[in-house]
Amino acid sequence: MSSAVVRQWYRDLAMGVRFTFTGGREGWVRAVLTAVGVGLGVALLLLTAAIPNALATRQDREQAREDRGIGYLADNSRSKPTDKSLIVADTDTEYQHQEIRGRLLEPEGVDAPLPPGVGKFPAPGEMLVSPALSELLRSDAGELLRGRLPYDTVGTIGETGLIGPGELAYYAGADGLAPRLDDSVVARIDRFGLSMVEQPEEEVDPILLLLTLVVFVVLLMPVAVFIATAVRFGGERRDRRLAALRLVGSDGRMTRRIAAGEALAGAVLGLLFGTGFFLLGREIAGSVEVLDISVFPSYLNPSPGLALLVALAVPAAAVLVTLFALRGVVIEPLGVVRTAKPARRRLWWRLLLPLGGLAMLYPMLGQGSDNGEFNEYMVTGGVVLLLIGITALLPWFVEAFVARLGAGAVSWQLAVRRLQLSSGSAARMVNGIAVAVAGAIALQMLFAGVEGRFTESTGQDTTRAQMELTLPKDLSVSAAGKELRRARGAESTAALSTTTVSATAKDPEETTEMTVGDCGALRELAEISSCRDGDVFMLGAPSDPTVTKLVTAGNTLYFDASYSGEEPGAEIAWKVPAEVRKVPERADALRTGAAGLMATPGALPAKAETVFYSTVYVRTDPRVPNALDEVRNAAVAIDPLIRTWEWESTRRVDQFADIRTGLLVGASAVLVLIGASLLVSQLEQLRERRKLLSALVAFGTRRRTLGLSVLWQTAIPITLGLVLASTVGLTLGAVLLKMTGVPVGVDWPSVLSMTGIGAGIVVLVTALSMPPLLRLMRPEGLRTE
Known part of the structure; x- marks a missing residue:
């Protein structure tokens, strides 16, 4: 490109820029509407660019306060x-399904x-709390929690000690x-910031990688569509201005460059x-918590490289989109050809894009079933094209x-005729929603299809117990069990202890496990017909001959x-009684994998309790509100070092859960953008039709009729857009499932919910646009300059 051409481009673009800011009130309104639409998209792009830094900062904060891992004093x-x-x-705990990070601190030296x-x-007796925990403790919702943290609050934890403003945490002396x-x-x-125990680096599961790629594409595509739509605001008025420029001597190429400058x-x-x-939004993010995820505003700093990419890509895209939009518009000195009936759109080249996307995804069908690798570029390109x-x-x-719609009510005819004359504008308005809904449907199908792969059974029967409490080794299990049995919210408890017995007191080569509990607790593991304190049982038929050899009447075993080289043990001797009954394991045993000896406390030496590892299983009372938290309070009152866990029948792989959480957080932001951008687009279209609306009212058209016509003009394209989005979304979802080797199945509730959300956004935006519509119908709208 020669220097003369570059100078000509520069002059024309600069003229377009001047027209934007010197075009009077009309030009400023158009520029502001465009800026708001583009700005909403840019804000979400910057937020996306800030996510890697936010995650890295959270991880650094977590690492800086780490007190478990490599670096323990030996x-x-x-x-x-x-x-x-x-x-x-x-002393981590939970309160009403919210995790609370807790630590007890005892300094032993001045440094x-x-x-x-x-x-x-x-x-x-004192504690420092996070601001969120301080607020919770002061509120009525924290009444039950105040009993669990019997410390005086003397200060708050600074930002550097928290991973987010919504984190619940405390340090107690x-x-x-x-x-x-x-x-x-x-x-x-002797320091914080200990390294976590090093684990061998695991290969990324290809399906998780696929999920991550698709999530990013699906969340960012609507943003790109909105930006492309926003730069075309005021297109019809702009073309009329360009016709005036042709009248004073500019050629077609120059007018297009001027439009690109605007x-x-x-x-x-x-x-x-x-x-x-x-x-x-970054400041607001500090006070918002989505799916238990919160970040400080300082976390959300996009990397300079990504921010520069956004700053260059958005203006470049605006210029290219404008030039592309004007390719079929003939701007003449006396008008714009587009005001006549436009030529029918051709279908063949429009089909090439989704077919090309399917062609890029086709070679990867079935790879996930063999743990194969997906080509990231082909996945991204295929999803983008679709x-x-x-x-x-x-x-x-x-x-x-x-074009096939006909007669109807006056509001219907007004809407249909408007759509027939400017179907492109109507389609552009709903493009973003259609893309977002299609991507969401495909992702929901993919998540539902592969969820079973990343969901594992815990083996816990939540009908038998709802909570598990691990007792410190120096806490008497008999005393703790009695206290917990009386706790409010506990319907029944089963205290089970385990230890190892061996044939010799020093360096044993033959050992077996022993489970200790009262008769009720042992019946949770085995089918025992009769039992009294002092009985000893053999659980199941041992396949290991060593166990049979050890459990022989009269043998002396040692706890x-x-x-050699370790701290001496208690070495408590115990003689196997004459009667050891064999009992079968329960089919629904409370704790699977139990084997070896089972004994009631009366059969063992009293001091043997000091070597037990004890767990109490609690069945909560469904009639007691907040029964789990009542039991936790009772446990802390016994000993703050008792650890509690709520039982779950299944558990999701952490990476899968993180990706799904990221999708939901991102989808929430995109939905806000969808609504805001659609509202701006609707207001821009109403503004362009101000004179027409005022003229119709002046000729006697009822305001109710015009309001309904606006609703029809929105409802018809959005319905068509949702039908097309559902079709493409189901197709993309089926292809992605085929790629992962999972049978194709449609998650209809998710499909209907995504479609319903899209329709609900349109209804809300239409309702919000009614007040401006009524103002635009006033006679003042007929004035002109």
């Missing part, structure tokens, strides 16, 4: 206190490390933790608006459909045998 149970040592006890976000250690060091719940450390100005102004929307195919097919679909 063998905590035998480590010695120093000037730099700190004892930390893990003990402070956790991030903490300026001073709380004294015993404690004493007497040293005798309870156990390397799991209570540990002695679009460029609107896009640059949109970048400024988008930056403002992003900064405003979704862009909607934007190409929808104008043809709307035009072909409305807590010791090994």
